[in-house]
Every structure is written in structure tokens, then in C-alpha cells.
Amino acid sequence: MGSIDLEKFNSNVVDPIKLLFDKSMFRMSYEELIKQEIHRQRDKSNTNSIGYFHQNIFKYIDKCTVPHSGWDVIFDNKVYIEMKNKHNTMNSSSSQKTFMRMQNHILKNPDAYCYLVEVIAKRSQNIVWKCSLDGVLCEHEHIRRVSIDRFYAEVTGIENAFYMMCMQLPETINELINEKAADIIQKDTVIYELQQRNPDLLKALYLLAFETYEGFSELN
16 A cells, blocks of 8 residues: 555545544544554555455456456356455345346346355355345355355366465565565655644644534634
8 A cells, every 4th residue: 555645544534533532432642543544544455455366366267257347257158256255244235236136147147157256255165145135035056155265166177276376375475575675665644744734633633624614724
């Protein structure tokens, strides 16, 4: 993610009232809370990058394509994949929506298969996905929940392909980090820029979120 300045820090508008409550509840300084928020943003960015990795690695596997939109991966022009990092990341509404989308695809393409591929599944599996739609349990042999190790095995023909990838990953990541070491050195400027607005960090945070609100211009 690189260094974070005030503009990047506030790209989704940081909530100063939450930070005020956090300061009181957790007995932390604003400096500590700001650093914690920066860490949270980096963690979210890293999580998004991991999702990108899990999807786009299939560009380099025969018979797999990664569309620009729609399905995450298509294998052999007949297996359509929705990928999730963890088995419990979808709530009931999201699960139903995904299942109905797959169901609709199968109705239009009876020979196709739709997989919900989970990186962190409860266990290694390739099973029929049973989903409750408005209280009715629905299933179809061509709509399946598949752990990522089973999906790697299917698309590569190598039973332990996912294991092999995981064993190689530390070495590859270290090589990439060493190549880009200069880019990884981070010097965040958020606190400095806030203090330039107002030495009182709470007032500076209020200005960051509420500068155009009535009364807050007096904090300048």
C-alpha cells in the first residue's frame, strides 16, 4: 500500500466521533488510534490483494479464464466459479443471491456447473451446495461447494497442487519483497498533516470530516 498521507487516510471519511469514543473506552491517545486506523486500512488493502491473487493465479492455468466482470473464474468453458476467502464470509442474503444466480445460469445452460470455491473451507470437499431460499432447502447436482484444494486438483490434474503452491509461496513472496524493498519503506504523514491543520488532533479530525458543517469553520 505504500506510505499513507492525509488524503489517502481519509479517502472513505474517517469518523472522528468513533475515534473520540475509542479514546475514552480504550484509554488510547489520538496518535495511537490514528496509527491503528492506518494499520486497519493497510490490512484491508492486503486482504483485497490476497483476493486478487487467489483469483488471478488462474490466468496461468490451462483452460482457465478470468473474466473482467461476472464470474471470478471460468474453467473449460463449462465450470463457472464464484470465489470466497472464507466459508463464513457470506451472510444469508448474500448466499441466497449467489445461489439464485447460479441456479439461473444452470437453467439456461443445463450442461454447465457452478462452484462456490472457498479458500478457507471447513474441510476439503466437493459437495452439492444446499441453500435455504425463503425457508425451502434447495439443491442441484451442478451447483457445488468446493474447497480450493479440490478445485486446484480439478483444473491442474495434480492432486496436491494447492499444497505445492503453498509450499512455494514464502520463497516467491520474499523474492518479490526483496526486489521492491525501496517501495516498502513507509513514512506516513497523517499525524503531521493533521497537526498542520490544528495542533489539537480532535479538532483537526473534526475539520477533516465536518469542515463544511455548520459551526465547524470556527475550528480553523
